[in-house]
Amino acid sequence: MKILLTGANGFIGGHIRQALEQAGHEITPVSRHYGFDFQRMLTPDDWLPHLQGVDVAINSVGIIAETRGQTFATLHHHAPAALFRACVMAGVMRVVQISALGADEQAFTPYHLSKKAADDVVRSLPLEWFVLRPSLVYGEGGKSSTLFRCMASLPIIPLVGDGKQRIQPVQARDVVATVLQCLQAASARRTLDVVGAYPLTFVEWLQSMRRAAGKKPALTLPIPFGLIMASAHIGRFAAPMLHPDNLRMLQRGNTADVQPLAKFLGRMPLGVGDAP
Incomplete structure (x- = not known):
């Protein structure tokens, strides 16, 4: 297949691109690395020249925090919406939208709301669409994974509040497997929550990272959520993951029923600690 992949770097x-190339697909990569500026890709006409001969479009663009040149509205909503409409015009019927767990009717942050806005657009169009909503994705090259591993390596682990926030991290390998399955699935027009095999608490996840690194469990230091939020207004400039909105999303929790994904994949997704 010829596949247009946004966010290819x-x-x-990047994980999706590598898997598609290994499977023998022809990739049209779209990212700043390849000279594409999403600020200038806001109408279907901007996308149509790049959809010639394309069989499938996959949108994996995402940012965790805004900068002066990159906004949620543009990268998560307006540019993808223009792409989806262009796919209708170009006859590219199968579209895979990488959204986020929490981009639902309870969404309350600009991050989730912008993802949901694009999801709603693709769902409204006469396309064979898939909306994939991954939980926290971890794996080689992940910035959040690096941050959490650093936290886990400390002799005393600082916690957001009591550290009992419920999360369901998913390995990048399973996100890729879900995308590949979307290419061949007979039935489309589906929203799938892409999560790990089971939920656990945030502190359990950090301790599991220590075990994976051959370390013993560490002492923990609960930090009141209000104090964390106050410091995040400064800390976000050093680490975008510490943006107050991201902490609010963590506090809300990030879990879902794994059975629909397991049925779609034909197997259970990997759990924390399972070999990739």
């Missing part, structure tokens, strides 16, 4: 997009 990002964390998730």
